[in-house]
Amino acid sequence: AQSVSQHNHHVILSEAASLELGCNYSYGGTVNLFWYVQYPGQHLQLLLKYFSGDPLVKGIKGFEAEFIKSKFSFNLRKPSVQWSDTAEYFCAVGTSYGKLTFGQGTILTVHP
């Protein structure tokens, strides 16, 4: 069975700081990788996804993620965070059956 691990439960940053959220997965087959964001009081929204091709994926709002197959990782990055990036971030793995397995989530708090 697949599993997803996010390294940090809560990250606190000041505006303009750089962000990197770790995500590692365990699955023996071909995977599709996702990062979702959940802003306070809102539903999950897709930030970015990787299916194939260039392992560096750019998403919305200046976020990007890099798929490193040898490390089973898909870390999320943003060079300069804003207060409005305060949210919970979920890494997810999609398998050949079309199901998603989510990581535990990382709460990001950005102080102005």
Next chain:
Amino acid sequence: GAVVSQHPSRVICKSGTSVKIECRSLDFQATTMFWYRQFPKQSLMLMATSNEGSKATYEQGVEKDKFLINHASLTLSTLTVTSAHPEDSSFYICSARPAGTYNEQFFGPGTRLTVL
């Protein structure tokens, strides 16, 4: 586009009663919908996969007789929590996969269920 709604957003019920939660894809057809449960400070756990016109597929450990799923149309799936108990209190989230896609899922806003 790709909006998914859930109704109700919050529900409080007495122990022993049944509660129905609706999940609708508003601007696309969804042959597959998924039901998740999210406990406080934890991740989303997939409960079941709902396919239009056929029986739902439940994940291991999820009681199919307790969590009844119906996917009668390409835009609507319902989850009924039967004989609810306080331990069923949770945040239930649905997602919908547009017809013709494989791994795209669009999420509803969730339903907070509190069983007294």
